[in-house]
Amino acid sequence: MLDGEHRIIKSAVRGEASAFGLLYDHYQPKIYRFVLIKVGQREDAEDLTHQVFINAWQNVYNYRSLGFPFSSWLYQIARNLVIDHYRTRKADLPIHAIDPDSFATVASAHFSVEHAMDMERVTRAIQRLKAEYQDVILMRFVEELSLKETARALEKSEGAVKLLQHRAVKELKTLLA
């Protein structure tokens, strides 16, 4: 959660672009990661992430702080846009269509080849999961959202999230084995 997030959000709701800019800087990489791992294509991920923040900026006055971080609201928008993205495509992305360059840049710059291969392997495994499992895995273990925040973003109860998480981890382990 961003320092002084409530104050920044209030300013953004009043229409201050600079305040929303701070929110953008903080949450844009997280949303981009979430979308990229789900859709697999860098261009699609960029387009969808951009659209997430356009929608958020245009509707930020509808946001009501209920004790959850702003990220839960952004993840909701992102999830809905990814769902719409797949609806319009009318086909699941085949595994071979994952863009390896999406990870290559970061991997080659900072990490070893082994690290990059691990990333690619786990990403492909995640993409073979159901959408709900993907969401839980990414929010709970990649973005490290709390159970409450994840439940809020997925519009489910905490108990349902726990159950989803258990099944998702189990299935992911099977895929990586």
Place this chain on the structure above:
Amino acid sequence: MDLYDLLKKLQTIEPNRDYTETSRRVVLSTPRVAKLSPFRILFRALESSAAVLVASMLVLIFFGGFSVLRILTPGAPSKTFDPLTLRAEAEAIDIQIQLANLNYVEPTEGETNPLATLLAMPTTTTSVAPPETITTENIRPEVAEQAKDLGLIRDNAPDEATPPEHLVGVDEALDLLFE
């Protein structure tokens, strides 16, 4: 390697810097959708109804035969003036004035209203037929007496028949009454 450590490696994924800068600039320059408050809805409703009202008035004026020239040239006679109508209206006003000027005077006891007496008299006509000769013999004596008092019948010899020139016409009688 542990699954959770593998998943944490995905945190190193970051968007392209150029893309981020461009997207940020575009997002923040996008105009925001105006929030629809109740006041704004009411204002829009009033605005719409006022526009409809003005448009309706313009249509009525346009198709209702309204002419600006009538307002701009007040001295010009209007085509709607009908001389016959004007004359009828003037006559009606005249009659109303005459009726308003009529007063009914209640005669006192012992006094005979001369007008009533006159009305009771056989009227002379201005028709083509020769007027009936009025003499003191063919009217009632009390009426003749009243007429004499008022000077309507000139005093002649009682036995002598009144010649036509001694008779007084209605107009003359009215003049005498007014005097």
